[in-house]
Amino acid sequence: MIDDHAEVIEDHVRIIEVGAHRGLQSQAKVLPVMVRSNLIELLESAGIAEMEVGSFSPQSAAAQMTDATEIYAQLGPSPVDRIRSVLVPDMKGLEMAVAGGFRDITVALAASNAYCRANLNCNIDESLRRADQIAERALTLGIQVRATLSTIIHCPLSGAVAPADVTAIVATLHNMGCREISLCDTTGSGTPASVGKLLRMCAAEVPMHCLAAHFHDTYGLGVANMIEALEQGVRAFDGAISGLDGDSHAADAACSLATEDLVYLCSELGVRCHVDLDGLLLAADYIDCVLERRTGSRVGRALRARRNQRERAAAGWAR
Template identity: 45%
Template sequence: MTLPRAVRIVEVGPRDGLQNEAQPVPVAVKVELIERLAAAGLTAIEAGSFVSPKWVPQMASSAEVMAAITRCPGVSYPVLVPNLQGLEQALAAGAADIAVFAAASESFSKKNINCTIAESLDRFAPVIDKALAAGLVVRGYVSCVLGCPYEGDIAAEAVADVARRLLDMGCAEISLGDTIGTGTPGKAQALIETVAARVPVERLAAHFHDTYGQALANIFAVMEKGVAAVDSSVAGLGGCPYAKGASGNVATEDVVYMLNGLGITTGIDLDKLVQAGDFICRELGRTTESKFARAKGCAMISG
């Protein structure tokens, strides 16, 4: 068994984790969460999203959040941008890192952003070109890599095609997302083998949802294949919209606990991370989804 000596964790809680909250989360709360995460040692923290507030009202305050956070040396604060207008807003907010989203499923792409996969990539091309020209780092996300809520299984070659296109367009890293959390370790390893034939494995990241309780096992499995970047969300913030009541993002606390047990370096202070999760759960009035934090008695909120 060969595992990475160090793993880079991309914290998606402040963006992916909060974007579906029904009640507005105050800017001050978002800022404190981000700063607590940075203090815990996270070096990549998704800070917001410059999408239309009509579609994602929770992210309407992203410019205010970007203006208010104290930016720590060595920490990146990427934001999601869907188009050139979003990129202009991100640039005005002082973003140095952005992310774009594509899908490996035609049905998901059409239902989610109302265009085909090819059309979505064509739309991203000028966004990525302009971002790179401005000196920004661009990350690409691919959704539905291990299953689609509309199509079921997705061919690994289809994932590899989208990932390679994003790489060729200038994305520094490609995050492979198991959007509905149906992936299992064997399928996850097979996916990485196929995609890594087209995209260097050191340019790949894993974004596994825990809807079926497989996220940690899948992360371990792809680390065996050389993946050394993992997306996760503090306290497991963010549900799965395609499985009512199900958990979504894997909890950062649980990922760090597993990596610590494997002797893999993350640079993250687990105690401070748990405190950050406890803070945001109490602000939201919810129970943490982190098994580790629950075992420590954190944010066990009823109602």
């Protein structure tokens, strides 16, 4: 097991925050730039060093996140030890990102043709062609490119996805210069067995340090899948603050694993991630209050319940 290996315990894990982009994008309530900027600053204060902050997608596709340039104007350039990336769907989006001052971008793809058509209005081959065009231009400008690959296990529209198909796409993305490919179990259908098999196949094609993992907890296996990924050598994980996330094409899927849950697990396993859990809870409290929602983080609920219990006990003693 993982806690039997000192070399794993001493490893460092990177947490990539996606709630400030994908999570808020899925919300019905459109938030002011100031609120989103406040959330980003709270997350960075908690130690989050990398996050998606917006996109340059058509407004109809991402009404919540069309003003990434205003986010940049509000926050200024990224600190040297921070990465703020934006989703870029096409060359026009890249031009807007460059004009907006961003130095890191994300391209989104899917391992299922049905899902690709539903989200990107094209098939897999065309999405790879677009990504290659974006990456080639971005790299010449000194802009780093990260890729996210959805439906790595199962597609909500067409069913099971072949691991060999995923591996081929991962290899293609790596060869076009993507610094990292995040593997997203969109429907949360993965198990430690299927996740482990896929990661071993991918590791035969690309270095493990070029892979990240993004899990959903639909069937309660998100944490188990993260542990399996850790044991396979993955050291980068996407998380969504307070479990903020959503997918109109995978309505039955649970939210992404909450960033708080990822950080708590790393702490319990002795794996360093340099993120302050109390700071994350502060950020989660802030955005949950704004959205008038209950946290989607299991750790957040447990720690808040413990805090409330202590406060009630203290109030009783005061009387």
